[in-house]
Every structure is written in C-alpha cells, then in structure tokens.
Amino acid sequence: MLTEKAAPTTSRQIGRGQKVRSAVLAATLAQLGEDGYAALTVDNVAQRAGVNKTTVYRRWKDRESLVVDAITDRIAVDVPMPDTGSIHSDLGRLARSLVATLTSATGQAIIGTMLVGAAHVPEIAEIRRRFFADRISRTEPVIRRAVQRGELPEDTDPAEFVKTLIAPIYLRLLVTAEPLDEAVADRAARSAIAAARAGALSGPRL
Amino acid sequence: MLTEKAAPTTSRQIGRGQKVRSAVLAATLAQLGEDGYAALTVDNVAQRAGVNKTTVYRRWKDRESLVVDAITDRIAVDVPMPDTGSIHSDLGRLARSLVATLTSATGQAIIGTMLVGAAHVPEIAEIRRRFFADRISRTEPVIRRAVQRGELPEDTDPAEFVKTLIAPIYLRLLVTAEPLDEAVADRAARSAIAAARAGALSGPRL
Structure with missing residues (x-):
C-alpha cells in the first residue's frame, strides 16, 4: 500500500x-x-x-543469523503484547498465546530446532539463549505496567515473573509430555500472579 | 547385615x-x-x-526395562522424601535436592537420555512419561501432609502442586539454560506455596 x-x-x-x-x-x-x-x-x-x-x-x-532472524521475526508476529489494563487478562492472553504458538506446526519446528538441536549443535545453544532473552524482555513492559497500576509488588522482578509464567507450560511440553490447553495457560497466569503477590518473585535489587 | x-x-x-x-x-x-x-x-x-x-x-x-529400572532406582535413592513437619522446609529440601540431582553427572545423563533421546527414540517418550508419573506420585504425600496440617488449601491438587514446584527448575535447565542453584530452588518452593494458597492449584474434583 x-x-x-x-x-x-x-x-x-x-x-x-x-x-x-x-x-x-x-x-x-x-x-x-x-x-x-x-x-x-x-x-x-x-x-x-x-x-x-x-x-x-x-x-x-x-545460516545461524538466518535462523535467528526467522525465529525472532516469527515470534514477534505470533505474540503481540497485550495491554488490557488488568494483569489478570494481560497474563491470561499471554499464556494462551504461548500455548497456541507452541502447539502450532511452526511452533513445534522452532522448539524442536532450539531445544533438541541445542544438544548437538553448539550455535543453537546461543540462538536459544538470545531467543529467550528477547522473548522475556519483550514481555517485561506488561509486568511493569501492572506494577505501576499497583497490581503487583513494586520489587517484582519482570524476568523472574515471565519465567514463572511460562515454566509450567514448557514443563508440560518438554518434560511431562502432557497436552497443552487454555486451562493450563490460565492456571499458569494465576500461579505467577499469586507468587509475585506473596513476594516470591522480588528482584535482587530492591 | x-x-x-x-x-x-x-x-x-x-x-x-x-x-x-x-x-x-x-x-x-x-x-x-x-x-x-x-x-x-x-x-x-x-x-x-x-x-x-x-x-x-x-x-x-x-534394554528399555533396564533403563527404566536404572533411572527409577537411582532417583529413588537420590530424592528421599522430607517430612520435617512444615511445608516450607519440606519443599525447600525437595527443590534443593532436585537441583543437586539435575546438576550431578548422573542427573545430566538421565535427563539427556530422557529428554533429548525422546525426540528420536519412541520408547524413550514412554520411559519419560512413566518416570515423571512415578516422580510426581512419590512426592504427593508431602503435599497431602501439608494439607492435613492446614498449611495448604484442602482442594490442592498434589500433582499440579509438584509440577508447579519443579517447573521453574526445569525451565532453567532446558529452556533458558541458566545456572541452577539453591536460590532458584527456594524461589520455586515459595512460588508453589503462594500459588496453592491463592487457589490456583486446586484439583478438578472439589
């Protein structure tokens, strides 16, 4: 256009x-x-x-930079950052969108490349590290806005929060090999909020 | 003797x-x-x-039953179930013991076999499923005792609780490739307790 x-x-x-x-x-x-x-x-x-x-x-x-760009680009498209004004609905959307991505054919290809490939191909370990650092930092503003609205404690560490949110989803995908659905996503969101509110996700620098 | x-x-x-x-x-x-x-x-x-x-x-x-037995046997030895009378110290011990196992040479061999191998060898996926089902059910009495002591809500789902406890530890091991230490274990324990107390880990059958 x-x-x-x-x-x-x-x-x-x-x-x-x-x-x-x-x-x-x-x-x-x-x-x-x-x-x-x-x-x-x-x-x-x-x-x-x-x-x-x-x-x-x-x-x-x-080819390494090609793969990094392909993955980063795709994920940027797949995971728009929600800004609904409430941490509950923002996180529910984020977690459901992660579940949708991870259960799609492209998501499976990306995860297969990054996680299984990392054991055999050293460059992949670095791609993975950069991918997750990027993925986590893109999500941090959602957490910062919730802190600003007073929905989460001020000393919540955004990176720890995001990792707590995504951990049960990846556990089912990679470890216990259980199906992923919206109930898993919603439970992950509620758990992360509860952990942060109990002060379990505070940052090292107060 | x-x-x-x-x-x-x-x-x-x-x-x-x-x-x-x-x-x-x-x-x-x-x-x-x-x-x-x-x-x-x-x-x-x-x-x-x-x-x-x-x-x-x-x-x-x-050889499949040999591998299953070797892994199950080793894990039974490696992870004694704590019964200190308090969910905080029980879980802290469980999480620290998981970190110690996963960072040991044997733990790395087991995880490498079960998680990376599962992508290529179909039998391994079943070994993994059985291993984690066993691992989770062994841990459930710790959660049940905490419920009986009134430390966790009555409708806490023990399997969901255990998965929430171990998820951030496996995320660091398998996904973000960050070092595992006792701080990670303690944070995982506090987060799981907070999630359960907020009602995020209640079972499907109330």
Whole structure:
C-alpha cells in the first residue's frame, strides 16, 4: 500500500526488499520444520524462496543469523503484547498465546530446532539463549505496567515473573509430555500472579 | 547385615542377587552417561557389570526395562522424601535436592537420555512419561501432609502442586539454560506455596 509518488523506484525497491526478506525467512522456517536445523543450508533456503544464494548472503552473513532472524521475526508476529489494563487478562492472553504458538506446526519446528538441536549443535545453544532473552524482555513492559497500576509488588522482578509464567507450560511440553490447553495457560497466569503477590518473585535489587 | 542363621544359603543368594542387580543398574547409568541411549545394548551393560548377558535377561526382558529400572532406582535413592513437619522446609529440601540431582553427572545423563533421546527414540517418550508419573506420585504425600496440617488449601491438587514446584527448575535447565542453584530452588518452593494458597492449584474434583 505504498502510495507515495515522489520516489516510486525507491518505494518499489523497498517493497521488493521486504518481499525477499519475508520469502527467505518463511522458507527458512519451512525448511526447519521439514528437515531440522542440522540439514538446513543457505542453498536449500534460497531455492525454496526462489531467490539467488547471493541475495541471501547480501542480507545474512551465515545460516545461524538466518535462523535467528526467522525465529525472532516469527515470534514477534505470533505474540503481540497485550495491554488490557488488568494483569489478570494481560497474563491470561499471554499464556494462551504461548500455548497456541507452541502447539502450532511452526511452533513445534522452532522448539524442536532450539531445544533438541541445542544438544548437538553448539550455535543453537546461543540462538536459544538470545531467543529467550528477547522473548522475556519483550514481555517485561506488561509486568511493569501492572506494577505501576499497583497490581503487583513494586520489587517484582519482570524476568523472574515471565519465567514463572511460562515454566509450567514448557514443563508440560518438554518434560511431562502432557497436552497443552487454555486451562493450563490460565492456571499458569494465576500461579505467577499469586507468587509475585506473596513476594516470591522480588528482584535482587530492591 | 543379614545375621539370620536359619537359612544361610538363601540369605547369601539374596545378597548375591542384590549385588548383581546393583552392578547391572550402575553399569546401565554409566553406559548412558558415556554414550547415550541409542548406543546402549544389553551386551555393553553386561560386560561393564562383569556378568553374563543371560544373567541380565533373566531379570530384565529388554534394554528399555533396564533403563527404566536404572533411572527409577537411582532417583529413588537420590530424592528421599522430607517430612520435617512444615511445608516450607519440606519443599525447600525437595527443590534443593532436585537441583543437586539435575546438576550431578548422573542427573545430566538421565535427563539427556530422557529428554533429548525422546525426540528420536519412541520408547524413550514412554520411559519419560512413566518416570515423571512415578516422580510426581512419590512426592504427593508431602503435599497431602501439608494439607492435613492446614498449611495448604484442602482442594490442592498434589500433582499440579509438584509440577508447579519443579517447573521453574526445569525451565532453567532446558529452556533458558541458566545456572541452577539453591536460590532458584527456594524461589520455586515459595512460588508453589503462594500459588496453592491463592487457589490456583486446586484439583478438578472439589
């Protein structure tokens, strides 16, 4: 929907650039879902996206940065941060949205790549670390707003809070292999709020 | 310390039987730790334990039951159930003992086998399911006693409680790859108690 007339060539170039980027990142996720990280090459991805290998290398220095970008990009789209004015509904939405992501085909591919792959491929451990740091920091404003509204204690550590929220969901996915549903999400949200209110999630710096 | 004199041969046989069992299960864990589940064979284990392959097959029908027994046995030894008379100290001990197990060499071998192996070897998923069901049910009496003492709400679901306790510990081990220490254990214990007291961990049957 670029209607600007002053620089039509540039706008078209930007549009084309965004299309290439989207196509390459989508191809990366599809490739991960099908064959896993170990088998992923820039060649595979370029072929699948219908672009030249050099086009990929102009934007991403190696397959690791490609995978990080694909995952980060997808998660940014999948998990919009709620701002309903209440910690209960914000957290319920966050937790349900995590459950929806983790039970989707793409979510399974991402998790498979990051968690199982990390044991065998050292680069993946770093991707995972960056992914979760990013995921947690994106969620922190939700917690800060709740603190500002007086819904959570002032010394609540946002990162600890987010980890407490997501922990029971990942436990079921990775450890006990139980089904994930909205009841699991809602219980996780209520538990995290209760833990914070009891002072169990206060930060190291008061 | 079998001092009974009436049936010396039988006692010696029992003693010998227990020694063989211990040696085979210890060899199984050592083998898992070194080469992982995929490479484990009854032959390897028998050789390492210094017993005949037929001796192993007399007690265990296949390598899957051997691995399940080795893991279950080890965990029973590693995690004695506390009964201090207070939910705070019981849970603190449980959580610290889980952290100690998960950071030990044997614990790493077990977790590596059960969680990473589960993605590639179907039998492992079932071992994992049985292991965690066993682990959770062993812990339930601790929760029941706390309910009887009036420290937790009557409708607290023991399995949900245990999962809430262990979830932040496994999250750090498997997802965020952060170090595990006693502070993590203590925070997990306080969070689970707070969640239960707020009614977030009540069972489906009231």
